[in-house]
Amino acid sequence: MALAQLSTRYPPAPGGVERHVEEISRRLVARGQPVRVYTSRLYREFPWQPFPADFVEPPTPPGLTVQRVPAWSLPGELHYPFFRGLYRRLETDRPELMHVHTYGTNQAAVARRYHRRSGVPYVITAHYHPIWSIYGGRLRHLIRGFYDRRLAAPIVGDAARLIVQTHEEERLVRANGFLLPRVEIIPPGYSPATPPADPAAFRRAFRIDGPYVLFVGRLASNKGLLPLVEAFSDLHRWDPSAYLVLVGADGGEEAAVEKRVRELGLTDRVRITGFVADESLLAAAFREARLFALPSQYEAFGLVLLESLAQGTPVIASRVGGIPEFIEDGKAGRLIPPEDAAALAEAFRELWADEATRTRWGTYGRETVVPRYQWDRVVDKLQGVYAEVLGR
Numbered sequence: 001m002a003l004a005q006l007s008t009r010y011p012p013a014p015g016g017v018e019r020h021v022e023e024i025s026r027r028l029v030a031r032g033q034p035v036r037v038y039t040s041r042l043y044r045e046f047p048w049q050p051f052p053a054d055f056v057e058p059p060t061p062p063g064l065t066v067q068r069v070p071a072w073s074l075p076g077e078l079h080y081p082f083f084r085g086l087y088r089r090l091e092t093d094r095p096e097l098m099h100v101h102t103y104g105t106n107q108a109a110v111a112r113r114y115h116r117r118s119g120v121p122y123v124i125t126a127h128y129h130p131i132w133s134i135y136g137g138r139l140r141h142l143i144r145g146f147y148d149r150r151l152a153a154p155i156v157g158d159a160a161r162l163i164v165q166t167h168e169e170e171r172l173v174r175a176n177g178f179l180l181p182r183v184e185i186i187p188p189g190y191s192p193a194t195p196p197a198d199p200a201a202f203r204r205a206f207r208i209d210g211p212y213v214l215f216v217g218r219l220a221s222n223k224g225l226l227p228l229v230e231a232f233s234d235l236h237r238w239d240p241s242a243y244l245v246l247v248g249a250d251g252g253e254e255a256a257v258e259k260r261v262r263e264l265g266l267t268d269r270v271r272i273t274g275f276v277a278d279e280s281l282l283a284a285a286f287r288e289a290r291l292f293a294l295p296s297q298y299e300a301f302g303l304v305l306l307e308s309l310a311q312g313t314p315v316i317a318s319r320v321g322g323i324p325e326f327i328e329d330g331k332a333g334r335l336i337p338p339e340d341a342a343a344l345a346e347a348f349r350e351l352w353a354d355e356a357t358r359t360r361w362g363t364y365g366r367e368t369v370v371p372r373y374q375w376d377r378v379v380d381k382l383q384g385v386y387a388e389v390l391g392r
Helices: 016-030 086-093 106-118 138-157 167-174 201-205 225-238 254-263 279-288 303-310 341-352 355-372 375-389
Strands: 003-006 035-040 042-044 064-069 097-101 122-125 161-164 183-185 212-216 243-247 270-274 291-294 315-318 333-336
Touching (some): 003 106, 016 064, 016 097, 016 303, 016 375, 035 086, 064 086, 097 375, 106 122, 106 138, 122 375, 167 183, 201 279, 212 225, 212 279, 212 303, 225 243, 225 254, 225 341, 254 270, 279 303, 303 355, 315 341, 333 341
Parallel strands (some): 003 035, 003 097, 035 064, 097 122, 122 161, 161 183, 212 291, 243 270, 291 315, 315 333
């Protein structure tokens, strides 16, 4: 079977969807299933940044091919990445099945058009975000509403399967009111990473000489970063030795975060590291953190929470999206209302000096929660979906 995976971006471009596509693709080829990934030459979308002209594709295992095509977008709030030449690539390569990643994207529309002309089926993994949680202003939200009302129904409806990660994600998609194909709930997996032999490597690399709260993710407007800085300001007054460490590529919010940090007089206590590509160094960041915080407006799942728990670090996260389906409040962490600086500050004060509770929650997360989420289980279920769609 010739299998195509379609994704807006792909590693070394950072991001959760990007990692998801890479993990399943590599495991599929390890099982003897050839995979061709169709993606763009974008490193990131906000701000718009293609890979450099001299970018060289990293080596891939036998059976895995990555095809990168140019992308372009309308400006400002009209932002929407279009793929140049994707349809022609599909016509040339003739896959037997297409797996599209991310609802509402150009690759989903292209896959449907190719399906209508060729009969080749496609499945969609939604990685769904509701309107109110997406990046951009009022015009962008209006455009997304138009898409949901007028354009999404045939693209989603013609898919052979719609794959979501949680029951909440399914509920949100169904709330659009159009007919869905058969829905499969397949949570993501977790890829364990081993910290370096020197546990202080991350601290030394970024000049952190005290206990710290960690955030890992895109520095984007929907991640609750400004309330996080506000809550940390309260914690810092209580414990002047504390640091806030923000790890991730700029997703359009870094300048606003830096401005608020300066206004609060926290420049010396907040570290913005940028994207950390070294997975062992990132594992050290999780392990050495006192707490991990994810106060997002919305998360379809929140895979980064598993990364924290795998290193034994408890989490404080928003009670949104799929997070409550695997993070039990008071067992592996604390759940709070999204973007609520006061609730986040209260959770910091509750746990900061309570080492016994942090240890108990971190151990529960590492030994009970994390083992439930394995990429091989994800691929088992995906192969079952592919076989059903193809009648095999």
